[in-house]
Amino acid sequence: MTEAAFRLRDIVQVFPGVRALDGANLTVHPGEVHGLVGENGAGKSTIIKVLAGVYQPAEGHIDVGGTAISPATPEKIHAAGVRFIHQELHLVPHFTVTESVFMGQELAGPMGLATTRMRRAAEAFMRDQLGSALPGNRLIRDLSPAERKLVQVARALIDGEARVVVFDEPTAPLASEEVLKIMKAIEQLKSRGIAILYVSHYLNEITELCDRVTVFRKGKDVAVFDEITADTGTELVSAMIGRELDAFFPATSRQAGEVALRLQGFSDGQTFEDVTLDIRRGEIFGIAGLIGSGREELVDALYGLRRRASGTLTLDGTVLDTQSAANAVANGMVLVPRDRRHDGLVLPMTVEENATLATLDESSSLGLIDRKRIREVTQKLIGDLDIRPANARAVTRYLSGGNQQKVVLARWLAKSAKIFIFDEPTVGVDVGAKSEIYQLIENLASEGAIILMSSSDPIELVGTCDRVAVMMRGEVRTIIEKDALNVDHLVAMTTGATDMPEVAHAG
Amino acid sequence: MQANARHQKHALATFVGLLPLIIFLALLLYVGLNAPNFLTFMNLKLVLAQSLPVVLAVIGLSAVVMAGGDDVVSGGIDLSIPATAVLCAGIVAVITTAGLSLVLAAGAALVACMLVGGINALLVTLLRMTPLLTTLAMFVAVVGINNVITSRRRLDLTSDAIASLRQDFAFGLPLGIIIVGILVLISYHLLHRTKWGLNLQAAGGSRDAAEISGIRVNTLVAQSYLLAAFMGFVTGFFILARGNGYSPGTEDNLMLEMVLANFLGAAFSPRRVVTMWGAVLGAVLVAAISIGLKTIGVNVFWTDLIKGALIVTVVALSAISERVR
Numbered sequence: 001m002t003e004a005a006f007r008l009r010d011i012v013q014v015f016p017g018v019r020a021l022d023g024a025n026l027t028v029h030p031g032e033v034h035g036l037v038g039e040n041g042a043g044k045s046t047i048i049k050v051l052a053g054v055y056q057p058a059e060g061h062i063d064v065g066g067t068a069i070s071p072a073t074p075e076k077i078h079a080a081g082v083r084f085i086h087q088e089l090h091l092v093p094h095f096t097v098t099e100s101v102f103m104g105q106e107l108a109g110p111m112g113l114a115t116t117r118m119r120r121a122a123e124a125f126m127r128d129q130l131g132s133a134l135p136g137n138r139l140i141r142d143l144s145p146a147e148r149k150l151v152q153v154a155r156a157l158i159d160g161e162a163r164v165v166v167f168d169e170p171t172a173p174l175a176s177e178e179v180l181k182i183m184k185a186i187e188q189l190k191s192r193g194i195a196i197l198y199v200s201h202y203l204n205e206i207t208e209l210c211d212r213v214t215v216f217r218k219g220k221d222v223a224v225f226d227e228i229t230a231d232t233g234t235e236l237v238s239a240m241i242g243r244e245l246d247a248f249f250p251a252t253s254r255q256a257g258e259v260a261l262r263l264q265g266f267s268d269g270q271t272f273e274d275v276t277l278d279i280r281r282g283e284i285f286g287i288a289g290l291i292g293s294g295r296e297e298l299v300d301a302l303y304g305l306r307r308r309a310s311g312t313l314t315l316d317g318t319v320l321d322t323q324s325a326a327n328a329v330a331n332g333m334v335l336v337p338r339d340r341r342h343d344g345l346v347l348p349m350t351v352e353e354n355a356t357l358a359t360l361d362e363s364s365s366l367g368l369i370d371r372k373r374i375r376e377v378t379q380k381l382i383g384d385l386d387i388r389p390a391n392a393r394a395v396t397r398y399l400s401g402g403n404q405q406k407v408v409l410a411r412w413l414a415k416s417a418k419i420f421i422f423d424e425p426t427v428g429v430d431v432g433a434k435s436e437i438y439q440l441i442e443n444l445a446s447e448g449a450i451i452l453m454s455s456s457d458p459i460e461l462v463g464t465c466d467r468v469a470v471m472m473r474g475e476v477r478t479i480i481e482k483d484a485l486n487v488d489h490l491v492a493m494t495t496g497a498t499d500m501p502e503v504a505h506a507g
Numbered sequence: 508m509q510a511n512a513r514h515q516k517h518a519l520a521t522f523v524g525l526l527p528l529i530i531f532l533a534l535l536l537y538v539g540l541n542a543p544n545f546l547t548f549m550n551l552k553l554v555l556a557q558s559l560p561v562v563l564a565v566i567g568l569s570a571v572v573m574a575g576g577d578d579v580v581s582g583g584i585d586l587s588i589p590a591t592a593v594l595c596a597g598i599v600a601v602i603t604t605a606g607l608s609l610v611l612a613a614g615a616a617l618v619a620c621m622l623v624g625g626i627n628a629l630l631v632t633l634l635r636m637t638p639l640l641t642t643l644a645m646f647v648a649v650v651g652i653n654n655v656i657t658s659r660r661r662l663d664l665t666s667d668a669i670a671s672l673r674q675d676f677a678f679g680l681p682l683g684i685i686i687v688g689i690l691v692l693i694s695y696h697l698l699h700r701t702k703w704g705l706n707l708q709a710a711g712g713s714r715d716a717a718e719i720s721g722i723r724v725n726t727l728v729a730q731s732y733l734l735a736a737f738m739g740f741v742t743g744f745f746i747l748a749r750g751n752g753y754s755p756g757t758e759d760n761l762m763l764e765m766v767l768a769n770f771l772g773a774a775f776s777p778r779r780v781v782t783m784w785g786a787v788l789g790a791v792l793v794a795a796i797s798i799g800l801k802t803i804g805v806n807v808f809w810t811d812l813i814k815g816a817l818i819v820t821v822v823a824l825s826a827i828s829e830r831v832r
Contacts, residue, residue: 090719092712094778103709104720112700139778155720 003066005030005164005195006051006082011060013046013219020046021057022219026197028164033186033196035206035228038216039240039430044199047216048166052084053077065163081163083156085170089148091140098122098136101154125154129192130185146178150185157189165189166197171205177290183209201428203233215239240431248435249463250442256283256466261320261419261450263302266311271297272474275311279452284445286465287454288494294474296338299423299454303328303335315419329358332418336408336425338454344408345396352378352392355410381410386436402426402433409440419450426460438464458490470494520779523828527821528774531792538799545802552680556673558794559687559745562787564588564765565772566694567738569786572769573698574731575631575638576711577781579822583711585732587627587642588739589761590649591620593753595743597653599669600662600753609666617740623649624736628729650758663752672748683748690741691787698783707731712780763814768793770821779828 004027013021021043028034038044049055051062053072062072064080091100098115101122107114119136127133130150140148149170156162167186171179186209190196200206206213207228215223215236223239225232237248259278266275272294279285289295300306302313304324313320315331322328328335337344345354356374378392385406387399396407405425412420422441426434441464445451455461461468462485470477470493478493539545567588575583595616602612623645630641664670672683698704709717710724717724746757771792772785793814800810 086719088715090713090716092709092716094780095709095712099705099709100716103716104706104722106702106705108702112696113702113705 003030004028004063006062006064008047008051009061011047011050011057011062013043013050013055013057020219021050021060024060024216024219025221026051026214028195028197029212030163030195031190031193032211033190033198033209035210035213036197036199036216037201037203037206037213037236037240039432042216042240043219044216045168046219048084048168048197048199051077051082051166081161083162083165085149085153085156085165085167087169089152091148091152093139093141095140096137097126097134097140097143097151100140100151101125101158103155105159121158122154125158126150129157129188130154131188132181132185144178145174146181149174149182153185162194164195164197166199168199169201170198171200171202179205201430203236206236207233237431248431248438250439252442252446254282254442254446257281257448260316262314264312264314266298266301266313267309268297268301268306269309272301272471275471275476277469277476277479279450280466281450282445282448283467284441284451284453284465286461286468287452287471288456288458288461288468288490289471290456290494293471293494295454295471296423298471299335299421299452302452303333303421305335329415329417333421334358334412334415334417334419335421336405336412336423338424338427340404340408345404347397348395350393350395351382351387351399351407351410354396354407355381355392356414358411359414377414378410381413384413385410385440400430400433401428402430402437405429405433405437406440409437417449420444420452422451422453422455424455424457425453426455426457434460458487458494461485462487462490520828523824524779525774526824527771527817530817530820531771531796534796535792535799538796538803542799542802545799550798552684554795554798555684555791556681557749557798558791559683560592560742560749560761561764561768561790561794562687562691563738563742563745564592564761565768565786565790566691566783567735568765568769569772569781569783570694570698570707570738571638571731571735572781573704573711573783574707574728576714577773577825579826580639581637583631583728583731584638585627585642585735586639586762586766587623587645587649588735588742589758589765590646590653591623591736591739592742592746592761593758594623594649594653594656595620595740596746596753596757597657597662599666599743599747600664601656603666604662609668613744616743620736620740620743621733623739624733627736628732631732632725632729646758646762654755657753657755659755661752661754664747666747669744669747670751672745683745687745691784695784703727760811763811763818764790764793764797767814767818767821770818770825773825774821779825 006028008024008026011021011024012019024043024047026036026047036044046055050057050072053074053076056071062069064077064082067080069076069080092103095103098119102118107118107121123134123136130153132147132150134143134147134151140151143151157165170182174182183205186196186198198206198210207230210228213225213228213232213236214221215225217240225236257280260281261279263275263277267273275298277285287295287298297306301308302322304322304327313322320331320333322331322333325335346357352374355378359377360369375392381387382390382392387403387406387410396404399407420441425437425441429437441451441453453461453465465485466482468480468485468490470480470490472494480490480493544550568585571583571585573583598616598619599609599612602615603609627642627645630636631638672686673681676682676685698707706717706722707727709720709722710727714724746761747753750757768789769781769786772787772789773779773781775785775788776782797810800813805813
């Protein structure tokens with residue numbers, strides 16, 4: 001076997017109270033795409049930071065290209081040709097492609113910046129190395145998310161010194177067609193002999209793209225897969241969680257009731273048009289659609305976060321006022337938002353404060369908050385939802401993604417709402433917590449709640465929903481019934497791979 | 508349909524971004540129609556000469572805004588520049604009136620001005636204070652000190668060297684206009700054509716992005732405040748030349764026109780962000796409006812109201828344009 005591009009051996013990283021890495025190994029060879037998977041908290045981010053020289057591990061060896069680096073500092077690692085593509089984009093919206101690619105490493109001549117030279121180099125790099133012909137004077141804010149990601153990649157690699165590139169969740173904010181662009185770029189880098197470490201929650205991407213995969217669990221590498229096929233996905237899942245996941249999605253014998261919630265002729269005049277849907281009581285109704293299909297905007301408009309140009313919403317025949325979020329909540333409709341860190345939670349507040357934010361009126365008298373009552377309510381919710389740590393006074397900022405999502409949910413359970421809208425309920429949530437969240441949603445439906453679930457994850461929609469409406473270019477393209485609901489069909493519909501007689505849109 | 512909608516949105520954002528410019532040009536046209544000899548060469552020269560202190564101040568301000576970001580509340584801003592300018596004017600006037608040399612006066616003023624800039628830089632970068640509040644407080648404090656130094660009285664100009672800034676020098680243009688023209692070109696090169704300038708803009712555009720790219724954001728921000736203080740120092744001499752001496756209270760109008768010019772300038776830039784050359788054009792436009800309103804006989808107090816209203820309009824429109832996008 002050839003010399004490893006980098007090798008991390010027996011790494012131990014201790015934080016106060018936690019052994020984040022406990023003798024972890026990770027080896028990546030030149031010219032391979034190596035997947036790194038694991039649940040949240042398995043140590044993926046920690047080992048990346050160890051490799052980056054950000055953390056100094058208590059024990060272990062780091063070598064890059066056969067040379068030991070000790071102690072590893074960010075400068076030495078960079079000099080050894082290791083580059084990191086962070087999850088966040090970190091770009092200036094009003095900068096051009098050229099300026100962004102060369103940020104901090106500008107080329108200058110005696111008369112100031114060598115703008116033409118930089119522009120040619122940036123355009124050539126984007127075109128030849130990443131397969132994306134972008135004009136160098138285009139502004140970042142006019143680019144699609146995938147193009148922005150590629151600009152970020154170009155910035156890390158433009159100096160031509162890169163030998164190892166670490167991608168941390170590069171596709172998280174992208175629609176599936178955009179993911180292809182990133183994957184193509186990665187294939188191209190690989191063909192030049194660059195070693196790639198690909199960290200992602202999306203196992204389908206991992207099985208499609210990676211040559212080998214290392215699975216982390218509890219701060220250790222628990223398995224390395226040398227041969228990856230489409231079927232490796234299930235094996236990866238069981239290695240990640242250490243048990244067979246037979247009940248990943250909840251089993252159900254639930255029967256949906258009568259049509260209760262009716263959307264008629266919803267339009268915002270811009271991103272979606274004439275959306276009409278009938279949703280039953282006790283039903284989990286899915287909405288699928290790529291970014292830009294109008295799916296997110298429809299959800300926002302339903303909840304009063306976005307102005308609607310026309311359309312009525314009725315519950316059991318009477319008009320439901322959700323023109324503002326406050327009205328929606330007052331009328332029993334609640335939203336678990338897609339960006340929970342910004343829209344869903346007050347991060348510096350405790351679990352207790354967040355969970356009871358919407359119900360302060362009910363647990364206070366004469367403007368004074370009844371602390372004891374709040375504590376009881378919160379403790380019950382923590383127990384019901386299995387929020388970890390089970391500490392009402394824990395600050396939500398330090399909870400994992402899955403537990404943060406449960407806190408958002410806890411708030412609305414305290415409110416006893418009738419209609420729940422889940423927008424991307426499991427983005428950034430690990431596999432174990434996902435399964436629990438699906439069960440919670442299923443329980444709500446069984447108790448007769450009306451559930452709308454908007455998601456970009458087809459597997460999630462197929463696994464949990466009774467019916468799924470597919471949106472495309474602002475219209476409901478079709479509604480897939482339970483018996484026809486499978487991943488292939490849903491993806492084909494969502495991406496427009498299958499042609500479809502125009503039926504749904506007449507209604 | 509979506510591409511179309513995005514296109515419409517883009518067009519709307521562009522229109523809103525250009526609106527401040529349209530309002531200003533309409534106002535100028537109105538003045539031109541009511542005062543026929545407003546748009547002549549002599550008057551244009553007067554407008555330029557009148558605009559010099561604002562042009563200088565706004566070079567400093569635009570550098571600070573570029574380095575700190577153009578968010579009106581949390582971004583970079585230096586309201587203390589006008590105070591630094593009158594501090595320089597005050598110190599120079601007092602020392603030269605006492606019969607001491609201009610070089611000594613300029614040296615003392617430079618030290619005082621850079622001290623103000625240094626304190627601004629420390630407060631904003633080390634203590635992470637909001638630039639808006641920090642420099643507003645600095646403005647008040649420095650004006651206070653200046654009132655102590657000058658006893659808040661009028662001091663006539665005694666230095667011929669400063670007065671010569673007003674004299675015609677070449678091509679029928681006064682020395683002052685030529686000097687400021689050269690300074691504008693140098694600053695343009697520095698802020699828009701060098702690595703330093705581009706890094707400055709990166710720091711203001713996205714602090715995180717700049718830091719990840721290895722740019723020393725704090726150093727750049729600190730340097731921008733020092734540059735602003737230096738421009739304040741230079742402005743001081745032009746205030747003395749324009750007013751034929753030191754008059755208390757000059758700072759208020761300078762502040763108003765500087766802020767207006769800076770944010771108006773964003774409308775000139777195709778990217779709708781604050782740029783140095785946009786701000787300079789804005790400064791000239793603001794001077795033209797001031798003189799124009801005076802020419803058609805608008806009451807001075809009304810002029811202040813109009814300028815204040817224009818600032819609110821310009822900043823509001825830039826916020827709206829940002830939201831539409």
